[in-house]
Amino acid sequence: MKSILPVLTIIGAILLLWVLAVIPMNMHLTADQAQRDGLVVSPDTPNARQEYSGFGLTLRNPALITATFVQERPRLPSPHQVAVEMWNTIVLQKISSKRSLVYHGWVTLSATLLGFGIGTSLGILLAVGIVYNRAMDMSVMPWAIASQTIPILALAPMIIVMLGSIGIQGLFPKAIISAYLSFFPVVVGMVKGLRSPDGMQLDLLRTYHASPSQGFWKLRLPASVPYLFASLKIGISASLVGAIVAELPTGARAGFGARMLVGDQYGQPLVTWAALFAAAITAAALVGLFSLLERLTLRRMGMVQA
Amino acid sequence: MSQQTIIHAQGLDLTFQTNDGPVHALKDVSLEINKGDFVSFIGPSGCGKTTFLRCMAGLETPTAGQLTVNGMTPEDARRARAYGYVFQAAGLYPWRTIGGNVKLPLEIMGFSKAEQAERVARVLELVDLAGFEKKFPWQLSGGMQQRASIARALAFDADILLMDEPFGALDEIVRDHLNEQLLQLWARTEKTIGFVTHSIPEAVYLSTKIVVMSPRPGRITDVIESPLPKERPLDIRDSAEFIEIAHRVRDGLRAGHDE
Amino acid sequence: MSQQTIIHAQGLDLTFQTNDGPVHALKDVSLEINKGDFVSFIGPSGCGKTTFLRCMAGLETPTAGQLTVNGMTPEDARRARAYGYVFQAAGLYPWRTIGGNVKLPLEIMGFSKAEQAERVARVLELVDLAGFEKKFPWQLSGGMQQRASIARALAFDADILLMDEPFGALDEIVRDHLNEQLLQLWARTEKTIGFVTHSIPEAVYLSTKIVVMSPRPGRITDVIESPLPKERPLDIRDSAEFIEIAHRVRDGLRAGHDE
Amino acid sequence: MIWAGIIGALGIWAVGWFINTRLANGPQSSTRFVQLLVPIIFGVTLLLMWEWLVRMLEVSAVILPAPSVIGERLMQEGPRLWADFEQTVIKGAATGYIIGGIAAFGVAILADRSEFLTRGILPVGGFMAALPIVGTAPIFVKWLGSDWESKAAVVGVMVFFPILVNTVAGLRDTTVMQRDLMRTYGAGYWPTLFKLRLPAAMPFIFNGLKIATTLALIGAIVAEFFGSPTVGMGFRISTSVGQLALDMVWAEIVIAAIAGSSLYGLMAWIEGRVTFWHPSQRK
Amino acid sequence: GENDVTLQLQWVTQAQFAGYYVALDQGFYEAEGLDVTILPGGPDIAPPQVLAGGGADVMLNWMPSALAAREKGLPVVNIAQPFKTSGLMLTCWKDSGIESVADFPGKTIGVWFFGNEYPFLSWMAQEGIPTEGGEDGVTVLKQGFNVDPLLQRQADCISTMTYNEYGQVLDAGVSPDELITFMYEDQGVATLEDGIYALEENLEDPVFVDKMVRFVRASMEGWKWAEENPEAAAGIVLDNDETGAQTEAAQVRMMGEIAKLTAGSNGALDPADYQRTVDTLLAGGSDPVISAEPVGAWTSIITDAALN
Ligand SMILES: Nc1ncnc2c1ncn2[C@@H]1O[C@H](COP(=O)(O)OP(=O)(O)OP(=O)(O)O)[C@@H](O)[C@H]1O
Ligand SMILES: Nc1ncnc2c1ncn2[C@@H]1O[C@H](COP(=O)(O)OP(=O)(O)OP(=O)(O)O)[C@@H](O)[C@H]1O
Ligand SMILES: Cc1ncc(C[n+]2csc(CCO)c2C)c(N)n1
Ligand SMILES: [Mg+2]
Numbered sequence A: 001m002k003s004i005l006p007v008l009t010i011i012g013a014i015l016l017l018w019v020l021a022v023i024p025m026n027m028h029l030t031a032d033q034a035q036r037d038g039l040v041v042s043p044d045t046p047n048a049r050q051e052y053s054g055f056g057l058t059l060r061n062p063a064l065i066t067a068t069f070v071q072e073r074p075r076l077p078s079p080h081q082v083a084v085e086m087w088n089t090i091v092l093q094k095i096s097s098k099r100s101l102v103y104h105g106w107v108t109l110s111a112t113l114l115g116f117g118i119g120t121s122l123g124i125l126l127a128v129g130i131v132y133n134r135a136m137d138m139s140v141m142p143w144a145i146a147s148q149t150i151p152i153l154a155l156a157p158m159i160i161v162m163l164g165s166i167g168i169q170g171l172f173p174k175a176i177i178s179a180y181l182s183f184f185p186v187v188v189g190m191v192k193g194l195r196s197p198d199g200m201q202l203d204l205l206r207t208y209h210a211s212p213s214q215g216f217w218k219l220r221l222p223a224s225v226p227y228l229f230a231s232l233k234i235g236i237s238a239s240l241v242g243a244i245v246a247e248l249p250t251g252a253r254a255g256f257g258a259r260m261l262v263g264d265q266y267g268q269p270l271v272t273w274a275a276l277f278a279a280a281i282t283a284a285a286l287v288g289l290f291s292l293l294e295r296l297t298l299r300r301m302g303m304v305q306a
Numbered sequence B, C: 001m002s003q004q005t006i007i008h009a010q011g012l013d014l015t016f017q018t019n020d021g022p023v024h025a026l027k028d029v030s031l032e033i034n035k036g037d038f039v040s041f042i043g044p045s046g047c048g049k050t051t052f053l054r055c056m057a058g059l060e061t062p063t064a065g066q067l068t069v070n071g072m073t074p075e076d077a078r079r080a081r082a083y084g085y086v087f088q089a090a091g092l093y094p095w096r097t098i099g100g101n102v103k104l105p106l107e108i109m110g111f112s113k114a115e116q117a118e119r120v121a122r123v124l125e126l127v128d129l130a131g132f133e134k135k136f137p138w139q140l141s142g143g144m145q146q147r148a149s150i151a152r153a154l155a156f157d158a159d160i161l162l163m164d165e166p167f168g169a170l171d172e173i174v175r176d177h178l179n180e181q182l183l184q185l186w187a188r189t190e191k192t193i194g195f196v197t198h199s200i201p202e203a204v205y206l207s208t209k210i211v212v213m214s215p216r217p218g219r220i221t222d223v224i225e226s227p228l229p230k231e232r233p234l235d236i237r238d239s240a241e242f243i244e245i246a247h248r249v250r251d252g253l254r255a256g257h258d259e
Numbered sequence D: 001m002i003w004a005g006i007i008g009a010l011g012i013w014a015v016g017w018f019i020n021t022r023l024a025n026g027p028q029s030s031t032r033f034v035q036l037l038v039p040i041i042f043g044v045t046l047l048l049m050w051e052w053l054v055r056m057l058e059v060s061a062v063i064l065p066a067p068s069v070i071g072e073r074l075m076q077e078g079p080r081l082w083a084d085f086e087q088t089v090i091k092g093a094a095t096g097y098i099i100g101g102i103a104a105f106g107v108a109i110l111a112d113r114s115e116f117l118t119r120g121i122l123p124v125g126g127f128m129a130a131l132p133i134v135g136t137a138p139i140f141v142k143w144l145g146s147d148w149e150s151k152a153a154v155v156g157v158m159v160f161f162p163i164l165v166n167t168v169a170g171l172r173d174t175t176v177m178q179r180d181l182m183r184t185y186g187a188g189y190w191p192t193l194f195k196l197r198l199p200a201a202m203p204f205i206f207n208g209l210k211i212a213t214t215l216a217l218i219g220a221i222v223a224e225f226f227g228s229p230t231v232g233m234g235f236r237i238s239t240s241v242g243q244l245a246l247d248m249v250w251a252e253i254v255i256a257a258i259a260g261s262s263l264y265g266l267m268a269w270i271e272g273r274v275t276f277w278h279p280s281q282r283k
Numbered sequence E: 001g002e003n004d005v006t007l008q009l010q011w012v013t014q015a016q017f018a019g020y021y022v023a024l025d026q027g028f029y030e031a032e033g034l035d036v037t038i039l040p041g042g043p044d045i046a047p048p049q050v051l052a053g054g055g056a057d058v059m060l061n062w063m064p065s066a067l068a069a070r071e072k073g074l075p076v077v078n079i080a081q082p083f084k085t086s087g088l089m090l091t092c093w094k095d096s097g098i099e100s101v102a103d104f105p106g107k108t109i110g111v112w113f114f115g116n117e118y119p120f121l122s123w124m125a126q127e128g129i130p131t132e133g134g135e136d137g138v139t140v141l142k143q144g145f146n147v148d149p150l151l152q153r154q155a156d157c158i159s160t161m162t163y164n165e166y167g168q169v170l171d172a173g174v175s176p177d178e179l180i181t182f183m184y185e186d187q188g189v190a191t192l193e194d195g196i197y198a199l200e201e202n203l204e205d206p207v208f209v210d211k212m213v214r215f216v217r218a219s220m221e222g223w224k225w226a227e228e229n230p231e232a233a234a235g236i237v238l239d240n241d242e243t244g245a246q247t248e249a250a251q252v253r254m255m256g257e258i259a260k261l262t263a264g265s266n267g268a269l270d271p272a273d274y275q276r277t278v279d280t281l282l283a284g285g286s287d288p289v290i291s292a293e294p295v296g297a298w299t300s301i302i303t304d305a306a307l308n
């Protein structure tokens, strides 16, 4: 709660910068348009105007400033344009309509959640393997790192085609790509977490002659919970990015990714920007949800104080 | 006296292999501990007290020598759940309540639910923590946490209690109080206790046998059988006998240091 | 006696605001410390010893009352680099060698390179750590680390030395040794020392003035001026005078506990 | 055929696994050599399985080429792969990484001066980091053109937030005692920054730098999908897919993975040198 | 099954593919007893790869890309050619000083890759203009799938389709007077676009051939319906657009332009068009698309059966 004012301040500063940037960013297009509409613009040919920076052009044509904020295809839309577009596509549309961002959000979210589930389970299993098996410990990690340096956008179409060739289509291929991005933070975090019990905590169980599975359930797993949540928060936003990436090569049918692509391809920047922001808001909400779960769980487990 | 020997160590040697070369932690350590003994280990930092305690508990394996516990190897004794071990720090699991922490060994050893509850209540009572069952460790002071860890070691009624500086972090008054309680418990239950401490008065006050150790390499320099009676009020510490034993321990320690 | 008052506390009050409500850590604390005094603070856990020491060092601000150090506010005295402070734990910076840690305050205070080297060598010698200059903290035992932190506080010759349980983690022999050295240093340099401890013998052995505190809320229950001479061999601890003061301290402590 | 393929692959797996288990639990397991050997054997096992499966199941080369074919391509296309590497990694990713890193570091130091700014920047930074690259990349290409400048910008923005958030968190990761020590010396802001907070923050900063290496490479490559000159790893990947030259695609992927892992390794190595004192770096 | 057909498009749902959506919507496929699934494409989808993987039975593709796939060892065969004319063109700013192809040297030109660069490279090779930049060559950009490089003046010319990108440039407020365009058709380097392709091995199966015959017949019926009812066809496309981001105006205009390209075709491939495409590609510059005259790259058995 103490963060609300600072966050609002930062957001305010960013909005201000954004608004200021809109003017020079859109000035060339605005000047071209103004000239076509018969206004006097200086200098008076588009080619000559290319010689000026957006800023310089603004100084020579201050009268055009207001027009930069209402371009139909701006280079940089103004915040209110994005807000209006989001209002129109989130609030004013029936959520079952394909013009509604809520609908597209759900399409992306379902792949995200499925992928996140797969990625998290895989990540936890790998982490358990790494912690309990020395050979796995030594062999898997470098390859897990390497796997994350592969550009997913290059891999995604192949995954889709390969899964398509064995008859798997729809949600699942997207979820696989999303899982590919989210398993890594979970592995890293869980390995750390499962290894977090100190020598004394482990020795205590040895004095009881506890079995390895008792050691897992009663010590390593609970001790790893804070690490797990930290990884889940990174993993869920990675999952979302994965689902969005996967929406391009699955035929760009629906979802935030499809909106971004189509908005870009058909010269509708507002569609792209609205989808971008909706995606970031979704990510923030998911992360927020996990933070909440984290707080509740850790409090119930007695691992945070008060 | 036909006392039953519980722990029998003969010529123990233990060397740790480290990056900086080997560390000779225990050298030619021989000791007999009888049933019902209260044995204190005292010595400068790094002399191998913890290491020896861990050997007895089967948590560390000597590189040479013989060590039997109840006539078996420490490993087997551990499997038979012969030990209650209290570590230097409380080491409670932060995600378990005090009750949950004390219950942990009982769960692992498969006691019935009813028995678990009954034992938890009993040992918490014993260490004066009745009513704190539902609290989490961080809601308790350091002293209370340490008492909870003692309760945890007592819960399953192991014959041998090994305690590694259990009262190191407590202030003198609380410490006195816990010393008294520990003596009472020991008198009542006839457990065999191994106890590490840095405090000479504590060692003298509690023990039937004081083992003085010296470092580099860790070995036993003196074993003092205490002539004090089993019944020990706190002011026994002002008696001449007490002060004499304390002197002998201090001299032993200083000899180890000055070498 | 026309002694110079260094620290003057009058009716100090300090309340921490926490989630669970306010904690009254200090209540109506008044104390005078003169130049060259060795003042020990003793009292049960949580009675406000650390808090009071921190107030004197200007690390905590009292909610009410007056506190001056050398006639200025503690803040100003801190800026004038009047304090050497030894924390309860060694708190060495792990990325610096022992020498580097001791050098830290000297760098900050702008001593010349040559002087830095000279002082580091001198204080390390003083705490028996010559030769360990190049080692990193984790390569030393806890006791050595604590000694390094004492060297760090001594390096820049502050007039006031505040020490918060500096010897808590050490074994008795090392502790005795450091106690002796601290007394020598104090006698030689005429520093003013504030010293927190849990050990009654330690407090009595070292101090010219023993402040007994009691908790909830933290306040001073007794101030004992020691009649012991400035020159104190270790075996002064067996003298009747010593034992009498120790008794008085213990009684004061117990009273605080039983309330 | 299918069964032969699957059983053979499992056989290869079993052999690799057997060797690794022996090595990992053997007496030499903590030597440097074995620690390198084990992951290599693991990788070779995977490659052999891949080769075997592709051959036995007769997977079309336009879907998944065999490692041997990819290897051949790697050998043949040296100059072209190098040109692509230069364009994407050296001009795009490295420039962006350095600019983004310096900017993040600078902002972190500025923000750190005020608790207020820090509180505001961390959540907003988290939000910005969640902007998916497939949305931001086309925007930067639109703004800065097709050449490496737009790629560097995408990379800069991608690495900015992890480094920022980690640095800010790191600068705050000092204990009360460590800070109080500085206060007892009457140390001001700068000595405290240089002698306490920065060294203490290093493990966090390197965490951010390591995460950022993989992001930088991915960012530079993916951004080329949305417009590029006729050179670059992303350009080559996207056009080669169109030409069904999957061996070339995989050759580029191999280069990307090697470059990414080496950068990561380099960062980890520097981290080891700089934060040698941190418990996680000690044995 | 013997009546199931999956069609892989080469781009997202738009009026470029109206015929197929119309046939689906108007029940032409159903009338042929077919159950057709249409898979939209996207910037990362290579339809031949999907075909090779078995993810689709037929695909739409540009002939240069399909012939290249043949040379890569993926034998795809053109079974029908609903698009007669090429809609591909370069759109340039007039004020960049370009009046003819001779003015290209020194200019920056945006080109689609992904198999679509071949006609451009052939053309430049024929004109003798290097594509490696410099004073007397052109600088080639891999163009994303929008017209921003032109609008932002990062390129002097970009690739456009008559039916889509060119309209977008106009939508951005640019008047045709400010532009100069070069139709590939007019430059003699037109290659065949949007043909229907299937795998050679499948065509040996009479059941598959029969399915394709019905498919092509129904599809052509769809195309003709779309040509006659452009507004309704655009509406059908809009209904099938799952992104919900397409606008009616753009799709109606696109349908109008598409109709011009399909107008001259009844679905059968004109061998002369094929030969011109192959010749253009074989004439290609340093990096020829195809190195030899393809054999068996098209067949008329389907259209012969479908159209009689
Ligand atoms: N796991 C280990 N690896 C290497 N050396 C060890 C290990 N455990 C202990 N040592 C070394 O063995 C010696 C004895 O250590 P031990 O912990 O038994 O001492 P201690 O008497 O308990 O000391 P303290 O009073 O400080 O607890 C020390 O020198 C220590 O550094
Ligand atoms: N920063 C703080 N915020 C809230 N409460 C505090 C804070 N610091 C200390 N306290 C509380 O103030 C009281 C006095 O604490 P202080 O640390 O001074 O005790 P102490 O006498 O030094 O105890 P110990 O012997 O355990 O070190 C305690 O109840 C403690 O919980
Ligand atoms: C994967 C892929 N990307 C681009 C094209 C080129 N192309 C052909 S039609 C069209 C749409 C025009 O509005 C475009 C861009 C392609 N064939 N396949
Ligand atoms: Mg020990």
Ligand SMILES: [Mg+2]
Binding pocket: C049, C050, C051, C088, C164
């Ligand atoms: Mg304290």
